[in-house]
Amino acid sequence: MNLFRLFGDMSHLASILLLLYKIQTTRSVRGLSFKTQALYVTVFVTRYLDLFYDYVSLYNSVMKTFFITSSCYVLYLMKKKYRPTNDPSIDTFRVEYLLGPCVLLSLIFNYRFTFAEILWSFSIFLESVAILPQLFMLQRTGEAEAITTHYLAALGAYRALYIPNWIYRYWMEDQVDPIAVTAGIVQTALYVDFFYVYFTKVLQGQRFELPA
Amino acid sequence: AKETGLHDEL
Numbered sequence: 001m002n003l004f005r006l007f008g009d010m011s012h013l014a015s016i017l018l019l020l021y022k023i024q025t026t027r028s029v030r031g032l033s034f035k036t037q038a039l040y041v042t043v044f045v046t047r048y049l050d051l052f053y054d055y056v057s058l059y060n061s062v063m064k065t066f067f068i069t070s071s072c073y074v075l076y077l078m079k080k081k082y083r084p085t086n087d088p089s090i091d092t093f094r095v096e097y098l099l100g101p102c103v104l105l106s107l108i109f110n111y112r113f114t115f116a117e118i119l120w121s122f123s124i125f126l127e128s129v130a131i132l133p134q135l136f137m138l139q140r141t142g143e144a145e146a147i148t149t150h151y152l153a154a155l156g157a158y159r160a161l162y163i164p165n166w167i168y169r170y171w172m173e174d175q176v177d178p179i180a181v182t183a184g185i186v187q188t189a190l191y192v193d194f195f196y197v198y199f200t201k202v203l204q205g206q207r208f209e210l211p212a
Numbered sequence: 213a214k215e216t217g218l219h220d221e222l
Contacts, residue, residue, distance in 0.1 A: 009222055056220050063222050120219060162221075180221065 002168045008161030015154035016070050022147040028085035029078045031148045033137045035095050039130035041071045047123035090140055093133035102126045109179055124179055128187035142210045149208045153198050156191035
């Protein structure tokens with residue numbers, strides 16, 4: 001564990017708390033992509049199956065359990081509790097286009113051709129693109145509540161912080177995980193546009209609005 | 213550098 005990773009994980013934790021805070025205070029899931037949230041549940045469930053057969057640390061197990069339960073809870077909030085505030089008509093990204101290539105990639109790139117390792121690989125590839133339905137929705141509506149953009153910024157910061165973590169591990173621990181690194185760089189790159197608007201508008205006190 | 217696949221990250 002190094003500081004980059006710790007701050008990355010804390011940022012991930014903060015992003016989920018911000019998401020829950022947004023839903024609870026506005027009593028609405030408006031502006032959130034159900035598809036992205038459903039993809040995150042898929043990511044966590046397929047990656048953290050090792051909770052049942054591989055113990056890393058208490059920290060690791062607690063975080064994994066939190067990510068699975070909180071992401072499932074968000075789906076419940078979107079589909080049941082605050083269902084009337086969810087608008088599927090603007091959540092139109094075709095997730096088949098993400099799932100198919102991720103299945104294919106995980107069959108080609110994995111560390112062992114076993115069910116668990118292929119699922120792990122799949123979850124890494126899927127996580128790298130899971131935010132796309134959300135960013136696509138943002139692009140479509142052209143604006144977002146500030147709290148939603150803070151959620152996305154924390155999520156993007158988590159991914160960005162994992163990059164120096166990998167550089168650190170490469171030099172200090174002689175460890176490198178090519179699948180995670182490649183997917184992680186792609187994932188972080190997807191946030192570049194968002195971060196540009198976030199820094200130049202939201203953090204200057206303006207509304208998050210995309211040029212028409 | 214050695215490849216991991218150890219999956220100790222989240």
